Amino acid sequence: MKNNTTILTVITYAVLLSAVSILLNDLREFDLQQFKEFQNWAKTANKSENWFTSKNAIKWSYYAISTGLFFWRAYLIYGFTYFLSILSEVDKGHYFSDNNIKYFRKIGNIFIAYTINVLVLRFLLALIGKSSFNFFTEYKAEFTLLIPCALAFYLLAEIFKHAKETKEENDLTI
Amino acid sequence: MPIIVNLDVMLAKRKMKSKDLAETIGITTANLSILKSGKARAIRFSTLEAICKALECQPSDILEYVKE
Numbered sequence: 001m002k003n004n005t006t007i008l009t010v011i012t013y014a015v016l017l018s019a020v021s022i023l024l025n026d027l028r029e030f031d032l033q034q035f036k037e038f039q040n041w042a043k044t045a046n047k048s049e050n051w052f053t054s055k056n057a058i059k060w061s062y063y064a065i066s067t068g069l070f071f072w073r074a075y076l077i078y079g080f081t082y083f084l085s086i087l088s089e090v091d092k093g094h095y096f097s098d099n100n101i102k103y104f105r106k107i108g109n110i111f112i113a114y115t116i117n118v119l120v121l122r123f124l125l126a127l128i129g130k131s132s133f134n135f136f137t138e139y140k141a142e143f144t145l146l147i148p149c150a151l152a153f154y155l156l157a158e159i160f161k162h163a164k165e166t167k168e169e170n171d172l173t174i
Numbered sequence: 175m176p177i178i179v180n181l182d183v184m185l186a187k188r189k190m191k192s193k194d195l196a197e198t199i200g201i202t203t204a205n206l207s208i209l210k211s212g213k214a215r216a217i218r219f220s221t222l223e224a225i226c227k228a229l230e231c232q233p234s235d236i237l238e239y240v241k242e
Contacts, residue, residue, distance in 0.1 A: 172215040174205045 079110030111150035
């Protein structure tokens with residue numbers, strides 16, 4: 001068991017590091033390619049123009065939403081760090097601990113929050129860019145697979161809760 | 175819980191120490207302590223049988239039902 005958890009911990013660390021490096025690279029590319037353009041535009045933007053009806057709103061919203069998308073990706077990576085906490089608990093021999101139940105629920109919450117928020121942000125992006133947004137097309141995207149995953153984690157949390165109660169019952173049977 | 179464990183009483187009657195009983199019936203002193211303090215949720219028939227054999231008594235001498 002000890003060896004298995006060590007292997008899983010190493011794999012999780014590798015996945016997390018690659019996810020973080022991809023995110024950082026995307027952030028860098030976003031800055032280099034688009035932020036300079038945005039800065040130039042901001043210098044020349046007509047400041048007397050009404051904010052809500054102008055291009056200003058569209059540009060600012062675009063950057064705000066893009067930042068939001070990066071935030072949610074970082075939040076998803078943070079969610080994956082709970083796997084390390086679970087593995088650490090398992091390594092200590094605390095299989096059915098309260099912490100594990102809490103971590104499973106948290107992962108479920110993070111997956112659901114990520115999917116819903118990214119869907120909303122994509123919808124807003126499509127709205128700003130005046131492009132078409134089809135909910136079902138978006139819903140078919142890979143990231144929505146996180147919803148069944150989240151449900152599976154909620155289920156795991158419930159199973160672990162019952163397992164903990166059964167273990168307690170068993171421990172107090174003399 | 176309305177079930178009272180009178181193991182202390184029987185141990186006193188038989189002038190036996192908890193540690194000796196735990197060794198005789200093959201459970202840990204920690205578990206015997208859980209049983210004596212009434213914190214146990216259940217008792218196995220095999221444990222009850224071993225206790226009755228060691229203390230030469232009946233299950234009713236150890237377990238008692240008291241209305242709440």
